Amino acid sequence: MCDGAGLAELAEEHGTPLYVYSAEQIVYRYGLFEAATWNSMGERRHTVCYSVKANSSLAILKLLGDRGAGFDIVSGGELARVRKVCKPALKRVVFSGVGKQAWEIDAALKAGILIFNVESEAELALLGERAAKLGAKARFALRVNPDVFAETHPYISTGMSEHKFGIEIGLARAIYRRAAKNKSLNAAGVSVHIGSQIRSVEPFRAAMERVTGLIAELRGDGHRIRYVDAGGGLGIDYSDAAFDPAAEVARYAAAIGPVLGDTGLHLLLEPGRFIVAQAGGLLTRVLYVKKNGAKTFVVTDAGMNDLIRPSLYQGHHEILPVTLRSGAETTVDVVGPVCESADFFARDRVMGAVKPGELVIVLDAGAYGMSMSSNYNSRTRPAEVLVKGKKARVVRRRETVKELMGMESV
Numbered sequence: 369m370c371d372g373a374g375l376a377e378l379a380e381e382h383g384t385p386l387y388v389y390s391a392e393q394i395v396y397r398y399g400l401f402e403a404a405t406w407n408s409m410g411e412r413r414h415t416v417c418y419s420v421k422a423n424s425s426l427a428i429l430k431l432l433g434d435r436g437a438g439f440d441i442v443s444g445g446e447l448a449r450v451r452k453v454c455k456p457a458l459k460r461v462v463f464s465g466v467g468k469q470a471w472e473i474d475a476a477l478k479a480g481i482l483i484f485n486v487e488s489e490a491e492l493a494l495l496g497e498r499a500a501k502l503g504a505k506a507r508f509a510l511r512v513n514p515d516v517f518a519e520t521h522p523y524i525s526t527g528m529s530e531h532k533f534g535i536e537i538g539l540a541r542a543i544y545r546r547a548a549k550n551k552s553l554n555a556a557g558v559s560v561h562i563g564s565q566i567r568s569v570e571p572f573r574a575a576m577e578r579v580t581g582l583i584a585e586l587r588g589d590g591h592r593i594r595y596v597d598a599g600g601g602l603g604i605d606y607s608d609a610a611f612d613p614a615a616e617v618a619r620y621a622a623a624i625g626p627v628l629g630d631t632g633l634h635l636l637l638e639p640g641r642f643i644v645a646q647a648g649g650l651l652t653r654v655l656y657v658k659k660n661g662a663k664t665f666v667v668t669d670a671g672m673n674d675l676i677r678p679s680l681y682q683g684h685h686e687i688l689p690v691t692l693r694s695g696a697e698t699t700v701d702v703v704g705p706v707c708e709s710a711d712f713f714a715r716d717r718v719m720g721a722v723k724p725g726e727l728v729i730v731l732d733a734g735a736y737g738m739s740m741s742s743n744y745n746s747r748t749r750p751a752e753v754l755v756k757g758k759k760a761r762v763v764r765r766r767e768t769v770k771e772l773m774g775m776e777s778v
């Protein structure tokens with residue numbers, strides 16, 4: 369089941385592969401960040417800016433935007449999504465990313481977003497130019513690189529000097545000083561994001577300490593810094609052990625809240641994965657079970673183009689047969705139909721026996737699943753359904769092969 373909806377019925381009605389999301393779980397996870405105590409000393413203003421890249425489904429954005437969420441975006445495309453579903457949320461948008469283009473900056477300025485997280489001095493210059501042209505004053509935060517090590521997969525670690533992200537923290541003060549001369553720029557904050565799927569809260573605390581240190585200096589220099597953006601990155605447990613999301617958010621808040629002390633800073637948060645990952649699964653049907661040498665392969669109708677995390681990051685996802693049957697567990701590789709040896713969801717996984725025609729669900733696939741999917745091998749991407757109680761609604765229908773070719777000419 370996904371909440372009140374039966375997975376077998378969903379597969380029957382909508383076909384597979386199918387992304388299935390629980391609206392209740394998404395709202396619950398968002399609420400944990402919203403309601404957490406970010407300051408042991410009392411009320412602190414904070415805005416939860418859901419990171420759109422984790423899952424940019426319009427229906428999910430609407431669900432969150434209508435409840436007061438802000439959004440962390442990285443492109444003009446993501447901005448357009450927010451605008452489409454929740455105009456009032458535009459003023460709660462933070463714009464991150466190392467490669468912002470003039471048209472994207474213009475669109476965000478016109479939309480009146482909250483703040484630009486600027487990743488280089490050249491980008492800051494461009495932001496100043498575009499704001500001047502539009503007669504606007506752009507609120508910005510430098511995204512600083514705190515040189516903090518966060519234990520996670522190297523592809524999703526971002527907070528060290530060897531990474532392309534942010535501005536070396538030691539250089540920030542001089543850049544703020546130079547920016548103060550530009551009437552089209554308003555130094556409103558400082559931001560940081562050290563990586564993703566981080567389970568220990570210590571690196572978050574360390575990064576926040578460096579950032580608040582910088583903010584004290586900046587305020588001393590006369591800049592009116594009001595916002596501190598802690599980024600996203602809080603991890604989940606993909607191995608399905610007992611996981612208490614409420615306790616995790618409380619632990620995270622207890623690590624960074626006290627560092628902010630009585631600074632009066634408005635805290636911005638950019639969680640993505642934590643809100644949606646465990647709210648979604650990828651439902652797929654077994655096509656074949658085949659043996660090659662000593663190995664048994666379960667071939668599903670979903671592939672790496674639908675969910676690339678196992679192939680790209682050795683990401684672990686639990687996989688369960690939808691109908692539990694008695695019988696011996698077997699060790700199998702769960703693989704897709706794509707012509708790549710990297711097309712697997714699990715290797716040497718011990719799981720309940722499955723037969724061709726049966727359904728399995730790849731768990732914790734709500735984040736960076738559909739949003740990273742592709743049409744590789746000319747495969748149409750999965751449909752998506754959003755479950756509310758017993759009701760399931762198709763929030764993205766399946767693509768057709770004809771549509772895939774529709775943009776081409778010969």
Ligand code: LLP
Nearest residue numbers: 419464561564565600601638639640641736
């Ligand atoms: N803020 C910034 C500036 C980011 O770069 C990211 C993620 C987030 C917030 C949200 O991070 P989260 O709370 O979701 O960890 N595709 C990878 C993850 C890439 C994360 C990219 N940046 C994966 O599937 O594990």
